[in-house]
Amino acid sequence: xxxxxxxxxxxxxxxxxxxxxxxxxSWNPMRWFGSAPQTQTLEPEGGYPTTVNDGRVPLAHVTxxxxxxxxxxxxxxxxxxxxxxxxxDLALVTEVPMPxxxxxxxENGVLRLRLVGKPPQPDTxxxxxxxxxxxxxxxxxxxxxxxxxxxxxxxxISGASNSVSLRR
Numbered sequence: 001x002x003x004x005x006x007x008x009x010x011x012x013x014x015x016x017x018x019x020x021x022x023x024x025x026s027w028n029p030m031r032w033f034g035s036a037p038q039t040q041t042l043e044p045e046g047g048y049p050t051t052v053n054d055g056r057v058p059l060a061h062v063t064x065x066x067x068x069x070x071x072x073x074x075x076x077x078x079x080x081x082x083x084x085x086x087x088x089d090l091a092l093v094t095e096v097p098m099p100x101x102x103x104x105x106x107e108n109g110v111l112r113l114r115l116v117g118k119p120p121q122p123d124t125x126x127x128x129x130x131x132x133x134x135x136x137x138x139x140x141x142x143x144x145x146x147x148x149x150x151x152x153x154x155x156x157i158s159g160a161s162n163s164v165s166l167r168r
Contacts, residue, residue: 056089056116058160063137065157065166073145076166078157080115080138086126090117092142092157103144109153115140 060083068075078092094103095112105111117138120126144152155166 055118056091056093057119058158059083059087059090059115059117059138060131060160061162062115062157062159062164063133065155065164067166067168068141070143073143073147073149074168076113076142076144076155076157078113078115078140078142078164080140080159081133081136082117082119082131082138083160084120084127085129085131085136086120086124087117087131087138088120090115090138090140092116092140095158103142103148105148105152105154109151111144111152111155113142113155113157115157115159 059080061081063079063081065076065078068077076092080090092113093116095114096106098104103111149168152168154168157164157166
């Protein structure tokens with residue numbers, strides 16, 4: 001029995017010796033979890049972008065903001081008025097760059113947002129005419145999830161010429 005066990009161990013040692021150095025082998029348990037501990041992060045290389053350069057600029061005026069209750073949190077509804085007619089691709093974006101789909105207030109509990117959009121093409125009827133406050137008001141909404149609400153104290157929405165503050 002012992003000679004059989006010794007024979008099997010000797011064969012295993014010869015097989016492993018033929019594979020190269022034991023330190024380079026995948027059979028080495030010291031290499032199973034990496035050779036050196038490295039900190040892993042989900043942050044993209046070079047960090048998050050500091051500006052979003054997609055052609056959107058702040059709307060001229062933020063005219064109002066209100067909360068609407070939702071099952072999964074609250075919806076922030078913001079109305080604004082652009083400088084001319086036919087603005088499109090309107091959105092509320094955070095002033096501080098954050099990962100897409102994530103929102104969090106700063107250390108003081110203040111969430112700072114900008115009301116932005118894309119202006120109409122230059123040299124068009126829409127670009128040449130000022131917006132009518134009754135017909136051209138724009139409404140944008142942003143859902144604030146329940147997980148963010150305990151830390152949120154105030155929301156500040158800014159446009160090109162003014163800002164509106166809304167307490168929770």
